[in-house]
Every structure is written in C-alpha cells, then in structure tokens.
Amino acid sequence: MTLTSLPFYSTTVIKAARAIAVTMTLLVAAPLVQAQSEAAIEVMAGYLDFVEYGGGVIFAEQIPKEEYDNIMVIDARDSGQFAKDHIPRAVNMEWRQLLNERDQLPTDKMVLVYCNTGSLSAQAGFALRVAGHENVRILQGGFEE
Secondary structure (H helix, E strand, C coil), rough: CHHHCCCCHHHHHHHHHHHHHHHHHHHHHHHHHHHHHHHHHHHHHHHHHHCCCCEEEEEEHHHHHHHHHHHEEECCCHHHHHCCCCCCEEEEHHHHHCCCHHHCCCCCCCCCEEEECCCCCCCHHHHHHHCCCCCCCECCCCCCC
C-alpha cells in the first residue's frame, strides 16, 4: 500500500504527525542554540576584557620591511577584486571564510588581513582573534589606504 492509496484522513494524520515531530525537534533544539549563543557571547566578552587597544589593528608603516617576508598576507576581498589588484604575495581568502579556514593559518608568524577599507577584515580578524589566533593583525584603512 502506498501513501497515495491511503484514505484522505490517513495522509492528514501523517502530515500532522510530521508537523508535530518537527515542532518537538525545534522545542528541544531551541535551548541548545540559546546556550551556544550565550557561550559565544561570554567568550567574546572575555576577549574584549583583555584585548589591547586597537584590537590587532596595524598601520602599513608599522610593518618593518625586513619582517614582510615573514608575514602571511591575506586579501579578504572577493576573487574579482583580488584579480584586479592586490598586495604582492597576498593570498585570497574571502572574509566570510577566514574562520572556517583558520587551520591553514600559521601560528608562528604574523597574519595580516586586509579588505578594501578595513571593515570586513576587522570582522574576520575579530573572529579569528576570539578563536585564539593572537597573531592576526588587520591592516588599518585596508587596500584603499
């Protein structure tokens, strides 16, 4: 017997049972999501309590030329912008993906992140620093400056 051969009330009961199952799943999952959100907020608040002024922001002129070869430079703009122009030796990793790609980042040298103006790279840099990457710096003013 298939679902289409069942009487109307049977398919209605099946649809209602599915709706109840989905609702129950959401009711169980909601407290877990809330707890995860609260834990994330607590971690960010703890980071903000101890982060130095500037939150990892650096001006280009603060980077010693002799250190540049030992820095991983990440262009956090989209691939089209990167293709048009970028800082020499930069690697293109879009800002929304940096946290997901954090295992590819070195921990033993500076990681310099930039976008056009510094606002998107600042968001990605903040997430990385909260995740424990204290070696991440954001280029003040971004590529435009």
